[in-house]
Amino acid sequence: MAKNFPDGFLWGGAVAANQCEGAYNEDGKGLSTQDIAPRGIMGPITEEPTEDNMKLIGIDFYHRYKEDVKLFAEMGFKTFRTSIAWSRIFPNGDDKEPNEKGLQFYDDLFDECLKYGIEPLVTISHYETPLALAKNYDGWVNRKLIGFFENYVTIIFNRYKDKVKYWLTFNEINSVLHAPYMSGGIFTDKEKLSKQDLYQAIHHELVASAKAVKIAHEINPEFKVGCMILGVPNYPLTSHPSDVLEAVKQDRENLYFADVHVRGAYPKYMDRYFKANNIKIQMEPGDEEILKNTVDFISFSYYMSSCATADEEKKKTGAGNIISGVPNPYLEASEWGWQIDPQGLRYMLNLLYDRYQKPLFIVENGLGAKDELIVDEKGNKTVIDDYRIKYLNDHLVQVGEAIEDGVEVMGYTTWGCIDLVSASTAELRKRYGFIYVDRNDDGTGTLERYKKKSFDWYKEVIATNGKSLVE
Numbered sequence: 262m263a264k265n266f267p268d269g270f271l272w273g274g275a276v277a278a279n280q281c282e283g284a285y286n287e288d289g290k291g292l293s294t295q296d297i298a299p300r301g302i303m304g305p306i307t308e309e310p311t312e313d314n315m316k317l318i319g320i321d322f323y324h325r326y327k328e329d330v331k332l333f334a335e336m337g338f339k340t341f342r343t344s345i346a347w348s349r350i351f352p353n354g355d356d357k358e359p360n361e362k363g364l365q366f367y368d369d370l371f372d373e374c375l376k377y378g379i380e381p382l383v384t385i386s387h388y389e390t391p392l393a394l395a396k397n398y399d400g401w402v403n404r405k406l407i408g409f410f411e412n413y414v415t416i417i418f419n420r421y422k423d424k425v426k427y428w429l430t431f432n433e434i435n436s437v438l439h440a441p442y443m444s445g446g447i448f449t450d451k452e453k454l455s456k457q458d459l460y461q462a463i464h465h466e467l468v469a470s471a472k473a474v475k476i477a478h479e480i481n482p483e484f485k486v487g488c489m490i491l492g493v494p495n496y497p498l499t500s501h502p503s504d505v506l507e508a509v510k511q512d513r514e515n516l517y518f519a520d521v522h523v524r525g526a527y528p529k530y531m532d533r534y535f536k537a538n539n540i541k542i543q544m545e546p547g548d549e550e551i552l553k554n555t556v557d558f559i560s561f562s563y564y565m566s567s568c569a570t571a572d573e574e575k576k577k578t579g580a581g582n583i584i585s586g587v588p589n590p591y592l593e594a595s596e597w598g599w600q601i602d603p604q605g606l607r608y609m610l611n612l613l614y615d616r617y618q619k620p621l622f623i624v625e626n627g628l629g630a631k632d633e634l635i636v637d638e639k640g641n642k643t644v645i646d647d648y649r650i651k652y653l654n655d656h657l658v659q660v661g662e663a664i665e666d667g668v669e670v671m672g673y674t675t676w677g678c679i680d681l682v683s684a685s686t687a688e689l690r691k692r693y694g695f696i697y698v699d700r701n702d703d704g705t706g707t708l709e710r711y712k713k714k715s716f717d718w719y720k721e722v723i724a725t726n727g728k729s730l731v732e
């Protein structure tokens with residue numbers, strides 16, 4: 262009986278601009294790093310946008326958002342997480358003036374949400390640095406990005422100060438370790454990128470994130486700003502002490518980002534890492550002071566857990582969400598090889614809460630699967646996605662358990678509440694939504710929307726504040 266979700270729990274769904282909006286060159290938008298990445302996060306990039314890049318049209322959310330927000334409202338969403346495409350506001354990133362049409366689009370989108378009492382939850386940078394910043398500055402390697410980011414956040418915080426209360430700075434900020442181009446707009450080849458430059462870029466992002474927190478609170482003291490971490494907890498593969506220490510080490514690689522955001526300073530253990538790798542972080546006067554602007558809450562994505570081992574022979578890499586480790590022999594995997602571990606979410610929530618005692622927000626969780634569109638007995642097109650219902654139910658039961666454990670959880674937004682283009686592989690056949698979008702990877706499809714079975718299931722979960730979940 263662990264279903265006591267608190268009153269005011271923020272139930273909802275999440276998307277990112279580059280994976281759903283389309284309209285990649287409309288109304289003054291500049292190109293972003295995504296527009297030349299037709300094969301996803303780890304794939305090659307092209308000189309120019311190419312037609313086979315599914316994100317250029319996405320699910321045409323840019324033109325259909327009213328219909329989609331109406332469906333979210335029908336499910337009873339309390340919140341909707343989306344991101345602002347930086348290159349809609351500053352087409353080149355370093356422009357003097359913002360693009361009014363881009364600003365207007367988000368005004369309209371947020372108004373549409375508010376019309377139904379849906380609270381926007383906005384990611385400021387979700388894997389889509391303006392391409393000119395990547396090409397001309399090498400992205401976050403260059404300290405100048407801090408200033409450009411400052412201009413950007415100042416504009417959007419002022420513009421939406423009465424419409425948006427919840428903000429996230431960088432999506433999955435720790436993913437820059439594995440995907441420097443997509444996550445950090447770093448144009449230099451991953452293989453050629455030195456650790457020195459990578460960690461310097463991270464420093465710039467951390468300073469920029471802290472500056473954003475400061476600016477946000479100055480513009481509207483009611484704003485709540487969170488960091489966003491890619492959450493993949495590491496279990497020791499065996500009880501061998503070396504494996505246990507390896508798991509601690511791997512967790513720290515990710516938690517260091519949260520440590521800085523929450524504690525306002527670099528953790529001590531990074532000194533050893535920097536020394537061992539000959540990294541010298543160039544701090545400018547005032548940086549340490551800026552980092553003290555800590556976040557109001559911690560948000561994270563959770564799809565899977567992973568295992569860590571010190572045994573070189575066993576260090577076989579499993580499939581996974583950007584970060585991957587050794588497969589866990591006790592768990593099954595999704596069609597894309599991501600291991601399914603609902604209890605890992607309870608573990609992660611407890612781990613973060615024990616460490617920080619700050620409110621937590623699960624801003625991504627879900628199952629990417631191949632769906633089959635069928636016609637039901639009433640003649641409606643739908644998908645019988647019992648597998649998705651089971652995945653979400655089981656994870657939410659564990660969120661309930663964590664709440665019983667005493668963890669402060671602000672809300673839960675499922676990833677891809679409407680089908681969208683996948684980030685890692687840029688496919689549409691990897692579907693997460695409660696709403697099916699008729700678009701296929703060969704470019705065919707009407708873009709019509711259809712409710713899946715999970716649509717009514719989630720509506721009931723929200724209406725009962727989690728009481729309808731099945732243990």
Ligand code: BG6
Nearest residue numbers: 277432433562629683684685686
């Ligand atoms: C997270 C990202 O890593 O996982 C999202 O923040 C992404 O952008 C999600 O879509 C699911 O990953 P994928 O590769 O299945 O789309």
